[in-house]
Amino acid sequence: MIWFFIKKNFCDGWDSMLSLFVPNIVLTVAVVSILITAPLGIALQIIGVAALSVALFAFGNNAARIADFKSASLKEYFAEFPKVWKDGVLFALIVAVLFLLGFFGIPFYMGMQSLFGLFLAALVFWFLLVCAMALQWFIPIRSLLKDNFRKCLKKSFIIFFDNPGFSLFMFIYSILLLALSIFLFFMMPGFAGILLAHTNGLRLRLYKYDWLEENPDLSAKERKHVPWGELIAEDQDTLGPRSFKSFIFPWK
Secondary structure (H helix, E strand, C coil): CHHHHHHHHHHHHHHCHHHHHHHHHHHHHHHHHHHHCHHHCHHHHHHHHHHHHHHHHHHHHHHHHHHCCCCCCHHHHHHCHHHHHHHHHHHHHHHHHHHHHHHHHHHHHHCCCCHHHHHHHHHHHHHHHHHHHHHCCHHHHHHHHCCCHHHHHHHHHHHHHHCHHHHHHHHHHHHHHHHHHHHCCCCCCHHHHHHHHHHHHHHHHHHHHHHHHHCCCCCHHHHCCCCHHHHCHHHHHHHCCCCHHHHHCCCC
8 A cells, every 4th residue: 555655646746746836836935934034033933834834725625636536726726725724724823832832842841951851851742743643634634524623633633543653654754755845946746745645645544444434343353454455456547557658758
């Protein structure tokens, strides 16, 4: 499943390059605004984080369409802004609170210069790491399952605790995509490409839950042996074999 995910995500990103380009410009401008306003105070940075969050949420539906082998629309992307701004701002506030907790909390506890302080600093660090790996699923859950904010928040942690290994893989995969984006000036894959990756990952992962729902009588041991080959067979057929030539000359 992992190798197919990597292949599909690369193909989707390549085929939808133009659909990722404009959102990446918007998202990069939001990030630059956060960096520029850093000396001017936390309040302005929080506004910048909110703008970045709303822009990410707006791309959520397009990411879901691309992951589902459909075409994305720039018109739909900009039309999403009025629909997602509330959830985007609320999500940004949660991220801001977590950031402030780490920014002030960890140095404070480390400054206690005691084992207890070290323990509290480590506790805050691991709490923030768990939150980061859980919240990476929030926007894909919202886009794919169409749940409200509270349910998306709850399901984000459910997905993480049920799939800790895959969540860690996606977290590291995102860091690698972010590093690659630096060399391409965040135009590709960029923040939109990273969101597309998470949407692709969750979409494939949800097949497991469909399978479990269709087979409620499985034992705990049997539930661990997910037949990924069968579950992703249709997607493999839809994607088809892709040669290097097909990326350079897609019309042939």
